[in-house]
Amino acid sequence: MKIARVAIDVPLNTYFDYAAEHIGADDIGRRALVPFGRRLVVGVIVGIAEQPPAGEENPKYKLKPLKEILRDVPRLPKEILKLANFCSAYYHYPLGQVLAMILPQRLRRTKVARALAEPCYTLTDEGRALALDALPQRAAVKRKLLGALQSQDFLPRGTLMELSPSAGSVLRAMLEAGWVRQSAMPLSATRSVSALPAQAAAHALNPEQQTAVDAILGAPLGFTPWLLHGVTGSGKTEVYLQVIAATLARGGQALVLVPEINLTPQLEARFQARFPEASIVSLHSNLNDSERLKHWLLAQGTSAQGSAQIVLGTRLAVFTPCANLQLIIVDEEHDSSFKQQDGMRYSARDVAVFRAKDANIPIILGSATPALESYYNALHGRYRLLELSARAVQDAMPPSVRYLDLRREKLLEGFSAPLITAIKQRIKRGEQSLLFINRRGFAPVLLCGECGWLSGCPRCSSRLVVHLKEQRLRCHHCGHEERMPHHCPSCGNLDLAPVGQGTQRLEAALQKLFPEARVLRVDRDSTRRKNALAEMLEKVHAQEIDILVGTQMLAKGHDFPKLTLVGVLNADGGLYSADFRASEQLFAQLLQVAGRAGRAADRGEVLVQTAFPEHPLFAALQHGDYAQFAQAALAEREQAGLPPYTFQAMLRAEAATLDSALKFLRSAAALAHELAPGAKNIQVYDPVPALMARLAGNERAQLLIEARTRGALQKFLGAWMEALQAHKTRNVRWALDVDPIAT
Numbered sequence: 001m002k003i004a005r006v007a008i009d010v011p012l013n014t015y016f017d018y019a020a021e022h023i024g025a026d027d028i029g030r031r032a033l034v035p036f037g038r039r040l041v042v043g044v045i046v047g048i049a050e051q052p053p054a055g056e057e058n059p060k061y062k063l064k065p066l067k068e069i070l071r072d073v074p075r076l077p078k079e080i081l082k083l084a085n086f087c088s089a090y091y092h093y094p095l096g097q098v099l100a101m102i103l104p105q106r107l108r109r110t111k112v113a114r115a116l117a118e119p120c121y122t123l124t125d126e127g128r129a130l131a132l133d134a135l136p137q138r139a140a141v142k143r144k145l146l147g148a149l150q151s152q153d154f155l156p157r158g159t160l161m162e163l164s165p166s167a168g169s170v171l172r173a174m175l176e177a178g179w180v181r182q183s184a185m186p187l188s189a190t191r192s193v194s195a196l197p198a199q200a201a202a203h204a205l206n207p208e209q210q211t212a213v214d215a216i217l218g219a220p221l222g223f224t225p226w227l228l229h230g231v232t233g234s235g236k237t238e239v240y241l242q243v244i245a246a247t248l249a250r251g252g253q254a255l256v257l258v259p260e261i262n263l264t265p266q267l268e269a270r271f272q273a274r275f276p277e278a279s280i281v282s283l284h285s286n287l288n289d290s291e292r293l294k295h296w297l298l299a300q301g302t303s304a305q306g307s308a309q310i311v312l313g314t315r316l317a318v319f320t321p322c323a324n325l326q327l328i329i330v331d332e333e334h335d336s337s338f339k340q341q342d343g344m345r346y347s348a349r350d351v352a353v354f355r356a357k358d359a360n361i362p363i364i365l366g367s368a369t370p371a372l373e374s375y376y377n378a379l380h381g382r383y384r385l386l387e388l389s390a391r392a393v394q395d396a397m398p399p400s401v402r403y404l405d406l407r408r409e410k411l412l413e414g415f416s417a418p419l420i421t422a423i424k425q426r427i428k429r430g431e432q433s434l435l436f437i438n439r440r441g442f443a444p445v446l447l448c449g450e451c452g453w454l455s456g457c458p459r460c461s462s463r464l465v466v467h468l469k470e471q472r473l474r475c476h477h478c479g480h481e482e483r484m485p486h487h488c489p490s491c492g493n494l495d496l497a498p499v500g501q502g503t504q505r506l507e508a509a510l511q512k513l514f515p516e517a518r519v520l521r522v523d524r525d526s527t528r529r530k531n532a533l534a535e536m537l538e539k540v541h542a543q544e545i546d547i548l549v550g551t552q553m554l555a556k557g558h559d560f561p562k563l564t565l566v567g568v569l570n571a572d573g574g575l576y577s578a579d580f581r582a583s584e585q586l587f588a589q590l591l592q593v594a595g596r597a598g599r600a601a602d603r604g605e606v607l608v609q610t611a612f613p614e615h616p617l618f619a620a621l622q623h624g625d626y627a628q629f630a631q632a633a634l635a636e637r638e639q640a641g642l643p644p645y646t647f648q649a650m651l652r653a654e655a656a657t658l659d660s661a662l663k664f665l666r667s668a669a670a671l672a673h674e675l676a677p678g679a680k681n682i683q684v685y686d687p688v689p690a691l692m693a694r695l696a697g698n699e700r701a702q703l704l705i706e707a708r709t710r711g712a713l714q715k716f717l718g719a720w721m722e723a724l725q726a727h728k729t730r731n732v733r734w735a736l737d738v739d740p741i742a743t
């Protein structure tokens, strides 16, 4: 008898011991069925220990037996267990929960053995050709099943059975009619031959691209973190492709992380076109459970069907076990979608860097506007910087950028006269306009329209946020609070107004101003439905749209040849937000959105409405000069003692009332002060309401911790979390966010 130490998906940072027979070292990393309380659960074996010699056991301490070791799929490899351990320690999150997050849903089920053997169904050509509308009205179940199958390559029986109680008999009828075919779950990447794209030849690289590729391929094998800073359209993807080609040629695998699911089909097609022979799998949240498992297993390459050479995925894919990983790429590395905002609040980019280091392989972080943290690392020699400074396609000209001074222009429904004229012109010429709304950093701060005074915090470098209901200004960084002034403290102007509001009705305003125009709104809400975004983009390409209204979603990776005007309406909210990262995000978004204008033959125009045309961010934007922006922003951060010059963690609490959330945080702060008495390295701020204090009926508050070094922060957090776990909390949910990016 031995002892199996099993990590279980419960919020306790410990493992659980079970008595196990027939267990060996190669079972570490395997899933196990174990009794837990009254349930049977799936855990992961993370260690094996010897039973104490007979006679020395503690009689009160009788181990429950482990029920079964699951050997249906390969175990989690050593390096993935190490990655999970690192995350557990760094993000102070229970190992069992980290591992549960990493495992595909299917492998977390207790009925796993069946799940893998479960038959799947796929449409025959005949079934695929059926028009759903042609089926009789009463054949509702048939339609439902066909509809589901038409949207996927294949579906497991269980998924289909959930659609209707009579799914079983209808499925049988459909089998007989020859519309569907049964198959075991396909473990190889199935791609119909007709879907294979024509091979796309590699471009002859321009000198900058060549320098980048040479540097990466010429570096000694092993861990090198590269920061590939290249303006939009400069051919970063081309650089990735050539480095990947070399990796594949050596028999290695490449893991490519992208921020948005919406970007994966495009990129997958482009990769497949370049490497028609290669097996490429994608991993993102739009996959159903069996697809996810299939792709996950292919990445490990231990199935007889071979292995995926390129794994393309979003955030969570950073944890995918890979057979022979030789390269990691993080595209758009600055993107906030790489940070998980609930559960374990990890940064997939940072985890990727750790993984590359541990695996001793190169990693490329690519962006037109690197995160300031990454750029800082590059400036300090921790990352190696590669620059692509010009667009790869010669005739593509950068757009001209102009600022419309809101202190002078009169607004009609939020639009200045020059912007209205410019849109009219585009409609007449049959060209398209994009109006961009920046939602980030929406918390209103007080602004004097006369002299430009802003409600700054007297205690720290942050801005005070307007709380209209209470008529108070509050600092969400340090907790300072004061009454809302009635007039400008600087010039006496009585007309003080919160900035950053009033954009919600933009679509309606556009319809009113341009009744003849076809307006389309693209944001999270309008694209929630599967395929909605693709359909919308289709419409834009077919020129069925004159004016696009959109959030940052539109800024990313889409090419619209007929788009020649970009209007930016409310940038100022991002300039002077209480969230110190808002200006960084604003710059990234504006640069990206400006890149949408005039990508083909016509030179694009970007018009920005702002009350601060002389802001340095705008000067840098006008020259498309990221370095200029980044250096100024880093100097500000250093002055203010903000990341990357300090290291932060945020304790977030959520309760039915703001009072209980704050009360909990105050006791947490008291504990923190006890643990770090007078420590110069750790700064414990006061608890404050979150910027969006109320969310889904819950009140949220937060407590910021700041440290001079990462080591000091980690040491403190370890002790603090232990104390907090022991601390009784009722009716408050809390979570720690290490390296938070949202205020």
Ligand code: ADP
Pocket (backbone or CB within 6 Å): 203, 204, 205, 206, 209, 230, 231, 232, 233, 234, 235, 236, 237, 238, 239, 392, 393
């Ligand atoms: P990024 O990823 O930096 O935005 P892409 O790799 O998508 O840029 O390249 C932008 C466009 O330029 C693409 O249409 C691509 O095919 C083209 N391109 C890239 N490199 C070259 C090159 N060396 N010569 C000609 N065209 C290129």
Ligand code: ZN
Pocket (backbone or CB within 6 Å): 457, 458, 459, 460, 461, 462, 475, 476, 477, 478, 479, 480
């Ligand atoms: Zn403050």
Ligand code: ZN
Pocket (backbone or CB within 6 Å): 448, 449, 450, 451, 452, 453, 488, 489, 490, 491, 492, 493
């Ligand atoms: Zn003033």
